[in-house]
Amino acid sequence: MAKDEEPSLEERIARLRLPKDDEVFGVVEKALGSGHMKVRCEDGNSRTCRIPGKLRKRVWIRGDDVVIVDPWEVQSDEKGDIVYRYSQTQLGWLKKEGIWEEK
Template structure:
């Protein structure tokens, strides 16, 4: 007889137990929350500096990051049209987002 496999992934337990280092914004990066997926790897993001930007996922991250509505992300505004456009640099996991909220960053 075969045993049923657990639905949990192996990494889930490790992520819950360990407190990981949080990636904080570097120079010219801001926190943001995804409001809507526009299409064509573009998202509408509400940034912490009070501006709403259309952000894209760069090609090198396109298949590595899956971004949904409500995700907490790091945004790097463009040098030109930086008030309205930017790049998504990093997506936080739900556990990391909760840790950021507890520490008062978001």
């Protein structure tokens, strides 16, 4: 890529974590305690999600945070795991690119 060329949308998106395969966007509605959250997902389901141990110690998740949810294979409409949380800067970028729209 030349110095004065604008990077393509695909190149800019490649730097940011997006949902893969069965994963969906979600918004944390409330904390239930013990590392569990109630999340309203983009596919219309409201899931009880847990924060896996590797995220629990590194990331602080609060209400109204935008997250990526990986639904469980069993009870996929009711339960899932939170695999990523977006910062406010990342969320602003997603809105600007038209990937995330507030509902």
